[in-house]
Amino acid sequence: MLVAAGIGAGSSPAAAGVAPDGLGAGGAMAAAQAKVSGSARISFVYSPDDDIRFTFDVEAAPFTRPLPGLPKGLPTDARGTVRISHHVAGADHAVTSEAAVDCLVTGDRTASFTAVITRADPEVADTVGQRRGFSVLDGGSPRHPDRVGFSWGVVNVDDTDPGRPVEGKVGTCMAPAPFAPVISGDLTVRPGELAPMPAGGR
Template sequence: MPGPSRPRTAALVAALLLAPGATPATAAPLPGPVAREAAALTGSAKLYRSAGDDITFAFDARLAAEDRADPTRATGTFAFSHEAPRVHGSAEGRVDCLLTGGKVAVVSGVITRADRDLAGAVGTRVGMTVHDRAGGDRLGYSWALTGTPTARAGNLPRCVSSAPFERVAEGTGDFVVVPWRPTA
C-alpha cells in the first residue's frame, strides 16, 4: 500500500499548525542561556581533629548575576559549631561579602545568633575560606590565630580570612564553589 501523497501530508501538517493553540506564538520557547549566579559557596563539612572535637561549618552564600561587580552585595547564611570537652558553642550569621576564584571562596559575615561559649560573638564580623578540592575540601577562618571570633581588637574588614589550612573529616566535605566572573 503506497504512503500518503505529498498533497495529503502537506494538508495534514497545515491543519495541525492551524489548530487552536498550535500557533507559532504559543509554541514553547527554545531554551536559551540560563542566567547563573555571579558567585556562590554552598555546602557543609566537619573538620578533622585527632582529639575528636566536633567542629562543623555550613554555607549558603550567593552573589546574584546583577550584582557581579560588587561582592559586598552577596547574601545568604553561614553557621559553625564546636563541641569538645572544654568548648561548647554554635553560631549563625548573615553573609556580607563573597569572593571566589576557581575552587576557592572567601566569605564574610556578621554573627547574628550564638550560644554558650560563643554568646559574646553576636555582632562580630568573621571570615571563612573554603577550598573545594576533589581529594578533600579544606577550610580556614579569621580567628585561626586568636582561638575565638571575639579575641581581636577592632572590626574585621569584609572578605578577609585565613588560608584554608584545616582538613575536613573524610566523607563530610560537600562544598561547591561557583567561580566569580566580575565581567559579563
C-alpha cells in the same frame, strides 16, 4: 578555645538578578553567580578531639548592599547563611552560632567570604554583631580533600594595644587561606567572575 564564635539569609538566582533561563536583559547570556554550599566536619590541629562543623549557603548578590558613599553597593556583595557547631571533647553539648553573609569572592576552586554573627549560644554570646571571615577550597576528589579557613583562633592578631595582642577587625571578604582539612562532608565552590559596574558607575 571555641571555634563556634564565628558566623545570613539564602536567596534564589532570580532574587539576585539572574533570569531563570540564564538570559539577562535583551537576551544576553548572564554570567553564573558565584556560590558556596555544603556541610563539613573539619580537623583542627589545636583541638584534634573536638567535633567542629560548618554549613555554608552563600550566594553572590552584586550591588545589593548600599553603603555610605557607595549607594549601589559593591560587586562582591553577597547573601546567605553560615552555621557553626563546635562540640568540645568531653562536653555534654555543642556550642553553635549563625551569621548573615555580606561578601563573597571566588577564584577557580576557592572562595573567601564574610558573615556577621546574628545568633550565638550563651557561651559565645559576646560575638553577636562581629564579622567573621571564611575561606573554602573545593578539592574536587577524595585524594584532594576540601579545606576550610576561619578568621579567629590562630590568625588575625592586631598589636594596636602595645603589649596586649587583640583580635583585629575583619573587613568584608577578608579571610585566611583554607588551613583546616575536611574529614567528612562535602563543600562546593561555584566560581563566578566579578559583576560589571552598573550604569553610571558607583
